[in-house]
Amino acid sequence: MSTRAPLEAAILISGRGSNLMAIARECLAGHIAARVAVVISDRADAPGLAGARELGLETAVLKSAESAGGAALEVSLAAVLEAHGCDVIALAGFMRILSGPFVARYVGRMFNIHPSLLPGYRGLHTHRRVLEAHDTVHGASVHFVTAELDAGPVVLQSRVAVMPGDTEATLSARVQATEHIIYPRVLGWFAERRLVWRDGAAWLDGRRLDTPIVEDFRATPRS
Numbered sequence: 001m002s003t004r005a006p007l008e009a010a011i012l013i014s015g016r017g018s019n020l021m022a023i024a025r026e027c028l029a030g031h032i033a034a035r036v037a038v039v040i041s042d043r044a045d046a047p048g049l050a051g052a053r054e055l056g057l058e059t060a061v062l063k064s065a066e067s068a069g070g071a072a073l074e075v076s077l078a079a080v081l082e083a084h085g086c087d088v089i090a091l092a093g094f095m096r097i098l099s100g101p102f103v104a105r106y107v108g109r110m111f112n113i114h115p116s117l118l119p120g121y122r123g124l125h126t127h128r129r130v131l132e133a134h135d136t137v138h139g140a141s142v143h144f145v146t147a148e149l150d151a152g153p154v155v156l157q158s159r160v161a162v163m164p165g166d167t168e169a170t171l172s173a174r175v176q177a178t179e180h181i182i183y184p185r186v187l188g189w190f191a192e193r194r195l196v197w198r199d200g201a202a203w204l205d206g207r208r209l210d211t212p213i214v215e216d217f218r219a220t221p222r223s
């Protein structure tokens with residue numbers, strides 16, 4: 001682990017916050033060289049906020065989210081990020097689309113997790129669409145955020161099997177269990193400066209990732 005000061009991280013949520021909790025626990029355990037400076041939600045009723053507070057984390061709600069448009073939301077978001085001196089931003093089920101200028105300001109230090117094997121199934125309802133397509137493999141992707149939705153360079157993907165009889169609920173649970181492993185792993189690499197953004201691409205240990213690293217969970221026993 002690096003001898004440098006831990007990174008100051010912001011985690012952005014809109015809902016349950018299971019990825020937030022997985023990341024925060026790894027930071028608190030010292031497995032990621034980062035400190036969760038603030039958990040930010042665009043929804044005051046996001047269940048993840050309670051979990052964050054139980055872990056003793058600072059939280060912020062973007063109050064203008066319901067009443068104002070995207071620009072006001074981003075002004076509010078930038079103010080919170082700057083006030084906390086955030087070095088890295090993790091979108092963890094944050095269901096807002098950020099504008100190109102906003103993303104440009106943080107490019108190279110903002111990550112997202114998306115529940116599909118990108119570039120497949122960008123956007124919403126990925127589990128349903130995978131089932132409708134009768135795919136046999138599914139997964140999640142951790143990627144750098146760029147202006148185009150769900151299109152930034154992917155660092156790490158998990159692969160899971162789609163099982164006969166799967167529903168959206170069973171499939172999403174199987175994918176999410178892997179999200180909780182791969183997202184902290186990527187943030188750990190970034191915090192150790194093993195993972196960097198250079199020339200519009202992701203580089204890990206000095207090697208440009210033209211294709212993502214893949215972790216295959218298909219052989220892992222599952223419930």
Ligand code: GAR
Pocket residue numbers: 013014015016017018019020048092093094113114115123140176179
């Ligand atoms: C996660 O499964 C994440 O992949 C997905 O939202 C869920 C949030 O769950 N993100 C997206 O769909 C982004 N397009 P969580 O609140 O329990 O972490």
